[in-house]
Every structure is written in C-alpha cells, then in structure tokens.
Amino acid sequence: MTLHLIELSSIPIYEQLLLEEALLRADERSFCIINRGSPRAIVMGLSGIPSELLHLDLVQKHQIPVFKRFSGGGTVIVDEETLFITFLFAKNDLPITPYPEPILRWTYDLYKSAWDLPGFSLKENDYALEERKCGGNAQYLRKERWLHHTSFLWNYREENMNYLSQPKKQPAYRKDRPHADFLCKLNQFGSMDFLIGKLKEELVKRFYIASLPEEELGAIRTRSYRVATHRL
Numbered sequence: 532m533t534l535h536l537i538e539l540s541s542i543p544i545y546e547q548l549l550l551e552e553a554l555l556r557a558d559e560r561s562f563c564i565i566n567r568g569s570p571r572a573i574v575m576g577l578s579g580i581p582s583e584l585l586h587l588d589l590v591q592k593h594q595i596p597v598f599k600r601f602s603g604g605g606t607v608i609v610d611e612e613t614l615f616i617t618f619l620f621a622k623n624d625l626p627i628t629p630y631p632e633p634i635l636r637w638t639y640d641l642y643k644s645a646w647d648l649p650g651f652s653l654k655e656n657d658y659a660l661e662e663r664k665c666g667g668n669a670q671y672l673r674k675e676r677w678l679h680h681t682s683f684l685w686n687y688r689e690e691n692m693n694y695l696s697q698p699k700k701q702p703a704y705r706k707d708r709p710h711a712d713f714l715c716k717l718n719q720f721g722s723m724d725f726l727i728g729k730l731k732e733e734l735v736k737r738f739y740i741a742s743l744p745e746e747e748l749g750a751i752r753t754r755s756y757r758v759a760t761h762r763l
Contacts (some may be wrong), residue, residue: 532561532624534738536731537748539566544574544609545598548760550748551617552601555671555678556756562619562743563734564680567723568611573597573694574682576604576669581763583696590694601759602678604656604669608694612686614723616730619678629677631670638668638679645733648720655702658683662704663715685726686718 539547547566554562573585577599581587584606590597595608609615618638622629627637639653650661658666658681666683692710705713717726734740 532738533741534734535560535562535741535743536734537562537564537743538727539564541568541570541611542566544569544572544615545596545760545762547615547617548574548598548600549758550752551619551678551680552758552760553752553754553756554619555601555673555676557754558751559621559676561621561624562617564615564617564619565727565730566615567727568613569609569615571595571608571610571691573606573608575599575606575763577601577759578603579606584698586694586696593694595694597763599759599761599763600669602669602671602680605667605698606695607667607682608691609682610688610691612688612718614683614685614717614726615680616683617678617680619676621676622674629672631672634670634677634679635668638681641733641737642666642730645730646720646726648717654704657702659704660715664705664713665715665717683726684714684716685723686716687714 551564573590573595575584575597579599581597625637627633635653635656639658642658643651648660652659656668657664666681668679668681671678689711
C-alpha cells in the first residue's frame with residue numbers, strides 16, 4: 532500500500548497539530564509525518580485541566596504557549612530537540628484491529644525493528660528504555676480512520692520539566708518518580724537524522740513511499756472540517 536511521507540523541520544507543534552487534524556478529517560489517504568523539533572511549548576490532551584497539570588505561575592511568568600490537541604493523552608513540554616512522528620491510516624490499510632492497544636503494539640514493533648535500541652520496551656502507553664520513558668503517545672480513532680502521534684525525547688532540558696506538575700494519574704511503572712528519574716534521552720544512540728533515516732529504511736520495507744507536494748498540503752488545509760486543536 533502507499534504511505535505518504537511528510538517531512539517537516541522545526542515547524543511549531545501547533546501548526547503540526549493543525550495539519551494532522553486536517554489530514555485526519557479532510558483526507559482519506561495514509562500518512563507518516565516527521566517533524567524535527569518545535570519552538571518550546573506545552574501540549575495537553577483535550578480533557579487536560581491546566582490547574583492540575585501545570586505550574587501556572589511559572590508558565591505565565593515565562594510566557595510558555597499552551598495548546599490543547601484534538602486527541603487525548605497526557606501533557607508534554609516540547610522544544611527544538613523533540614522528535615515528532617505521527618501515523619495516520621484508514622482502518623483497513625493495515626492487518627490489525629483499529630483499537631488503541633493493537634495500534635500501539637504495531638507502532639512499537641515498527642520502532643523496535645527500525646532502531647534496535649537496547650532495552651526498548653512498551654510500558655503501558657509509553658515507549659521506554661528499560662524502566663525510563665523515551666516517548667509519549669496519543670491517539671485519535673474515528674469510524675474509518677485512526678491517528679497515532681508520538682513525542683520522542685531525543686534530548687530535553689531538565690529545567691523545562693519544572694513547568695509540569697507531578698500528575699495525579701500516572702502509569703504504574705512510573706512509581707511516582709520525578710521527571711528526572713523517569714525520563715531518558717535518545718541522543719545517546721545517534722542524531723535525529725540517523726534515527727529518521729533508520730525509520731525511513733524500515734518504512735520502505737513495509738510500504739510504497741510517496742511524497743505530497745506543498746501546494747496539495749495547502750489545499751487540504753483549506754477544506755472544511757471541524758478543528759478541535761486550540762491555544763489556551
């Protein structure tokens with residue numbers, strides 16, 4: 532089958548989310564979107580409550596933009612050293628049941644095959660190296676289409692985590708650890724370009740890869756569809 536590959540560089544996460552929502556709601560093809568970094572921002576799941584998940588005084592003091600994406604999932608802070616990868620498929624394009632766990636296991640298998648990272652594992656809804664999180668996921672399922680997006684921690688600044696509260700709802704494997712003891716980085720295994728290159732090699736094994744002209748992307752954005760992504 533054909534997978535349309537869209538490669539971006541340093542596109543703000545808000546613009547990326549708007550593009551994803553347009554492709555989800557106003558197109559029928561399958562896509563992989565890769566974005567190398569974004570200006571610093573905080574992204575929350577659609578049902579997230581800022582007062583419970585953020586240190587709002589610090590967020591407001593340092594004027595960190597906060598967005599709610601159209602999907603569920605947790606709260607993340609992203610920046611220029613975050614690697615974003617999104618898959619969007621029609622439900623019959625892959626031989627898997629289009630539900631959260633099978634989708635998560637399919638993507639896990641893809642990354643495990645592409646990167647062969649020591650200790651790479653699936654911990655509840657996260658990708659991890661041993662017991663430390665390296666990638667957070669969120670999904671959106673429609674009747675005929677599904678989307679799975681990931682923020683990988685290629686690198687991160689520990690001070691950025693000061694904007695995030697210790698969440699009340701957290702995966703069991705976290706064991707209430709602070710961010711510094713819970714997270715890890717992928718930069719020890721190579722550059723972003725290296726990881727992206729290995730992923731593209733794996734995608735070529737599984738799909739016919741096609742590109743999408745910028746003018747066609749622009750046309751998709753102008754179609755009529757419901758937009759749930761917004762800035763707080």
